[in-house]
Amino acid sequence: xxxxxxxTFKAALLAxxxxxxxxxxxxxxxxxxxxDQFRLASENxxxxxxxxxxxxDGSKEKERRYMVFSQAKHQSLVLMQSPAxxxxxxxxLGDDFWMLLPGSQRPLRITPMQKLLGDAxxxxxxxxxxxxxxxxxxxAEEACEAQICLHLSLAxxxxxxxxxxxxxxxxxxxxxxxxAELYVQSDKLAKRAxxxxxxxxxxxxxxxxxxxxQLSSHKETRVHYLSRKPRTVPEQWLNPxxxxxxxxxx
Amino acid sequence: MRxxxxxxxxxxxxxxANGAHAQDYTQSGQxxxxxxxxxxxxxxxxxxxxxPLHQAALLLPGMSVAADHLGVAEAELRxxxxxxxxxxxxxxxxxxxxxxxxxxxxxxxxxAFDNGAWQFSAGKKIVAWDVGYGFRPNDVVQQERRRSLISxxxxxxxxxxxxxxxxxxxxxxxxxxxxxxxxxxSKIPEADEQALAxxxxxxxxxxxxxxxxxxxxxxxxxxxxxxxxVATDALELHASVRHLQRSSTLLMGGQRALLQAGTxxxxxxxxxxxxxxxxxxxxxxxxxxxxxxxxxxxxxxxEQQWRKWAQRNQALMAAIRVSPxxxxxxxxxxxxxxxxxxxxxxxxxxxxxARWSWQSAAWQPAxxxxxxxxxxxxVLTASLGWQGDRLRLDGGIRHYGGPGDSVYAQLPAASVxxxxxxxxx
Numbered sequence: 034x035x036x037x038x039x040x041t042f043k044a045a046l047l048a049x050x051x052x053x054x055x056x057x058x059x060x061x062x063x064x065x066x067x068x069d070q071f072r073l074a075s076e077n078x079x080x081x082x083x084x085x086x087x088x089x090d091g092s093k094e095k096e097r098r099y100m101v102f103s104q105a106k107h108q109s110l111v112l113m114q115s116p117a118x119x120x121x122x123x124x125x126l127g128d129d130f131w132m133l134l135p136g137s138q139r140p141l142r143i144t145p146m147q148k149l150l151g152d153a154x155x156x157x158x159x160x161x162x163x164x165x166x167x168x169x170x171x172x173a174e175e176a177c178e179a180q181i182c183l184h185l186s187l188a189x190x191x192x193x194x195x196x197x198x199x200x201x202x203x204x205x206x207x208x209x210x211x212x213a214e215l216y217v218q219s220d221k222l223a224k225r226a227x228x229x230x231x232x233x234x235x236x237x238x239x240x241x242x243x244x245x246x247q248l249s250s251h252k253e254t255r256v257h258y259l260s261r262k263p264r265t266v267p268e269q270w271l272n273p274x275x276x277x278x279x280x281x282x283x
Numbered sequence: 284m285r286x287x288x289x290x291x292x293x294x295x296x297x298x299x300a301n302g303a304h305a306q307d308y309t310q311s312g313q314x315x316x317x318x319x320x321x322x323x324x325x326x327x328x329x330x331x332x333x334x335p336l337h338q339a340a341l342l343l344p345g346m347s348v349a350a351d352h353l354g355v356a357e358a359e360l361r362x363x364x365x366x367x368x369x370x371x372x373x374x375x376x377x378x379x380x381x382x383x384x385x386x387x388x389x390x391x392x393x394x395a396f397d398n399g400a401w402q403f404s405a406g407k408k409i410v411a412w413d414v415g416y417g418f419r420p421n422d423v424v425q426q427e428r429r430r431s432l433i434s435x436x437x438x439x440x441x442x443x444x445x446x447x448x449x450x451x452x453x454x455x456x457x458x459x460x461x462x463x464x465x466x467x468x469s470k471i472p473e474a475d476e477q478a479l480a481x482x483x484x485x486x487x488x489x490x491x492x493x494x495x496x497x498x499x500x501x502x503x504x505x506x507x508x509x510x511x512x513v514a515t516d517a518l519e520l521h522a523s524v525r526h527l528q529r530s531s532t533l534l535m536g537g538q539r540a541l542l543q544a545g546t547x548x549x550x551x552x553x554x555x556x557x558x559x560x561x562x563x564x565x566x567x568x569x570x571x572x573x574x575x576x577x578x579x580x581x582x583x584x585x586e587q588q589w590r591k592w593a594q595r596n597q598a599l600m601a602a603i604r605v606s607p608x609x610x611x612x613x614x615x616x617x618x619x620x621x622x623x624x625x626x627x628x629x630x631x632x633x634x635x636x637a638r639w640s641w642q643s644a645a646w647q648p649a650x651x652x653x654x655x656x657x658x659x660x661x662v663l664t665a666s667l668g669w670q671g672d673r674l675r676l677d678g679g680i681r682h683y684g685g686p687g688d689s690v691y692a693q694l695p696a697a698s699v700x701x702x703x704x705x706x707x708x
Contacts (some may be wrong), residue, residue: 061639094645114708120361121319128516129489129513138411140436142491142511144519192516209678216567218332224360249569249643272580273491274484275452277411278402278446 065164067208076105079264087253131273140273181205209236316364324703326353331697333619343612350378391439402446409439414509417636418578420525420558421507423497453484489513503528523560530556531624546619556581574638580629631655659688675705
């Protein structure tokens with residue numbers, strides 16, 4: 034009888050732990066979905082961004098403009114719109130990537146490593162959903178930026194994610210993103226990110242993401258979200274061979 | 284020359300002024316359908332004193348030779364609106380021999396009609412299909428020049444196209460050069476002949492699969508296949524194969540007299556020809572990129588053809604000493620030897636190509652080598668690119684070499700240096 038009680042107690046403890054872990058995981062998933070809402074209001078979006086890179090002395094190095102069609106099932110199409118890159122496109126279908134250069138007239142199959150180009154990688158612009166691309170756990174409540182934050186540690190659930198690990202701090206009350214540390218596959222800290230909200234007191238949208246390179250250039254890159262609207266694009270727009278036709282995509 | 288340069292600069296200034304308006308963004312953030320670029324390019328070529336062409340020039344003092352220095356200014360304008368797409372180029376050239384010319388051409392001009400999954404287009408259009416970098420046998424609608432020092436916009440072919448797209452598949456049907464008549468067929472190269480071409484594409488996860496078919500009036504049928512596969516986060520593999528029923532090549536004609544009227548090299552047909560390519564691209568986390576490609580081109584001159592070419596060069600050089608009064612004829616024959624150098628996309632059938640490049644902020648240095656194992660000839664290129672907020676600068680040097688009897692060591696140029704500035708608008 035004593036043995037039975039002991040086993041029952043252990044089983045109850047184990048079951049409780051499992052239920053508690055599952056609930057906790059669900060909570061983290063809900064937290065990430067809430068945090069995503071500050072950048073993406075819908076699964077299928079058209080987002081226009083402007084990326085400005087600053088040198089170490091604070092002078093402006095370059096400015097680029099991108100149109101991103103972010104769609105469900107980890108699908109994104111990025112159109113480069115600045116004169117220096119006009120006509121270039123990057124298509125991301127899950128873990129598969131293509132780049133189209135206007136001179137080549139054909140989509141080049143690229144590796145996830147080639148996607149990490151530039152001071153703000155294509156991943157910074159096109160991979161916007163933490164809830165879809167990462168699994169996380171809550172580390173602790175911590176003081177950050179003069180408030181109490183929830184510190185989450187996220188691990189990429191897909192090999193094609195721009196960063197394999199993200200340390201993310203969310204506001205405790207509204208779960209808006211405050212800051213993040215972005216780690217590449219070798220677990221090196223690649224960038225520190227901070228998020229600027231539209232209204233400090235009652236934030237509803239991220240207006241700008243500030244990235245500080247930690248690997249080599251130590252430059253500051255500002256990703257400014259110029260416009261966002263729900264948009265579902267035709268399925269052929271997400272076919273790499275269609276993009277070689279250089280359609281207007283308006 | 285000065286008048287031409289001024290006219291050219293005025294024309295380019297007008298296009299840039301127009302482009303300054305074109306760069307304004309519409310409310311939706313899209314470019315409003317016009318864009319382009321202005322480029323200034325300087326080329327400096329060192330002549331190869333061991334080439335048959337140089338020997339021919341010594342024997343024929345009046346023979347036209349290439350300049351050592353060439354300056355090029357060009358403006359390219361792109362337009363796309365309401366289903367009409369066009370690219371046009373205006374170019375002016377001047378060299379140190381006092382030659383200058385201004386010219387212009389239309390790269391693309393076609394209309395496109397979108398009917399959901401089916402798309403139709405007709406006009407002059409650039410169509411590129413294959414997966415390789417150094418060589419693309421399955422670009423069966425048009426073959427653009429590969430491994431050029433500066434990337435230039437290709438010039439399209441007259442086509443009528445129907446295409447079908449869904450999420451993972453694409454089918455392209457092309458009628459190439461539809462206005463080419465049968466009476467001209469025997470006199471034109473493959474790229475200009477009337478032909479039907481098709482490409483079937485299927486995506487299976489990390490694998491792109493392509494199938495190609497072409498049938499031309501003169502060259503008959505050909506079938507091809509290609510794949511591109513992202514094997515790991517850092518490694519991409521690609522391969523391509525094409526089998527041609529018939530192909531045109533330059534062969535030594537039946538009349539083999541050393542000194543003869545006209546060229547001994549005649550266009551002749553060869554049958555059942557194969558082209559193969561296999562390659563890989565490996566990119567590191569720190570953005571070092573390594574490319575390796577190997578290809579076989581059955582349409583290129585064989586080792587036996589090159590042996591005949593070299594023997595004929597030697598015999599002609601020896602003839603100068605024996606028949607000094609025949610200098611002009613010998614010079615003409617040596618100049619004709621140059622024909623075989625531009626007969627096909629590849630000089631040798633077996634080719635190996637390796638390239639290293641590194642993207643570091645605005646800078647991109649690169650070194651590549653093309654090696655022909657049959658005669659150990661090589662082409663070595665070093666380049667450096669810089670991309671500013673708008674301005675792009677490129678410079679580099681290409682050296683042709685190998686053992687004295689290798690084909691690359693006998694080209695008219697020993698090396699080429701270049702510098703270019705590109706301003707997009």
